[in-house]
C-alpha cells in the first residue's frame with residue numbers, strides 16, 4: 001500500500017450485513033451495487049455479497065451491469081435506469097434483467113429482442129407513489145398489454161415486478177403499505193393477462209430492516225449492506241460499517257500565535273501551536289463545507305481541522321505539544337465509529353446531508369484496500 005489516502009473496505013462487514021438483512025427481512029437479498037457499490041468498489045462488494053448469500057445484484061445503469069458481467073459475475077443482475085441511448089442490445093446479449101419504466105422503454109427493449117431473435121429478461125418497475133422512475137399509472141395498462149403480447153411471442157420474459165418506496169425510512173407511514181398494495185394489484189393485472197412475474201421486490205434498506213411484511217420474494221438493500229443505518233433514530237440494527245477512510249499526515253509545522261492557516265487565513269492560531277497537513281481534500285470527497293468542523297483521529301486522539309479544506313489537503317491543529325503525532329502517522333477521517341471515532345454520518349450531520357452522499361462521494365484517488373472476505377477472497381481492488 002503506497003497511497004497517502006486509502007479507503008479500507010472490510011468485506012467481512014459486507015458479509016455480516018448481508019446476514020443481518022436476510023435474517024431480519026426473512027427474504028433473499030438483491031444487493032444494490034450501483035454507483036460503484038456506494039463508493040466501496042462494485043466488483044469486490046458484489047463477490048463478497050454473493051459469497052455471503054445474496055442471490056442477485058442490482059444497479060442503475062446498463063454499463064454498470066455489463067462491467068459486472070465482464071468481470072465474470074454470472075449472478076442475476078437487474079439494471080433500472082436507462083437513458084435515451086441505453087444499449088439494450090448489449091443488455092440482452094449479456095443476460096441483464098432490464099427494468100423498464102415506460103411503454104417507450106419497453107418498446108425499445110422489445111425491438112432490440114426481435115432484432116436479435118432473442119428473449120429479453122424484463123422487470124417492470126411500477127411507480128406506486130414515489131413519482132420518480134417507474135411506470136406511471138396512466139401508462140400502466142399499455143405497458144401491461146405490451147408485456148403480455150411480447151411475452152406471448154417470445155420477445156420478453158417477464159421475470160419480476162418492483163417498486164421503490166418514497167417513505168421507507170418512516171416505517172409506520174401508511175404510504176408504505178399503500179405502495180405495496182398498488183404493486184400487488186399491478187402483479188395481479190399481469191397474472192390476469194398471462195404475463196405473471198415470477199419475482200416481486202419492494203423493500204430498500206429501511207424497509208428490509210423494519211417491515212418484513214413488505215419483503216415479498218426479495219429485499220433490495222443498498223446502504224445497509226455497507227453497514228450504515230438507514231434510520232439512525234432506530235439504532236444501528238447490528239450493522240457494521242464497511243469503509244474506513246485514512247490519510248497520511250504528510251507534514252508537521254510550528255506556528256506562532258497570529259499565524260493564519262490555508263486559503264484566506266480563515267483560522268488564525270490563537271497561541272503558538274503545531275499543525276499537521278493531512279493528504280485528503282475536497283477532490284477526494286471531503287466536503288469543503290467541513291472546513292473548521294472536521295475532526296480526525298490520529299493514534300487514538302481526536303484533532304480538529306482548522307482553516308479551509310483544499311482540493312488535496314486539509315490541516316489539523318495538533319496543539320502546542322504536537323499531540324505525539326509524527327509525519328507519516330495516519331489520520332482516520334471516518335470509520336466504524338467504534339471507540340468514539342469519526343463517522344461518515346458525523347460529516348453528513350455537520351453539513352446537512354446523508355451518509356449515502358458522503359460514501360458515494362469518496363473519490364477514486366483514495367486507494368481501495370480490501371480486507372477480510374474469507375468467503376470471497378481479499379486483495380487490492
Ligand SMILES: Cc1ncc(COP(=O)(O)O)c(C=O)c1O
Pocket residue numbers: 032080164203204205206220221222223224230
Ligand atoms: C430502485 C432502488 N432500489 C433500492 C435502492 C437501495 O436503497 P437503500 O440504499 O436506501 O437501501 C435504491 C437506491 O437508491 C434504488 O434506487
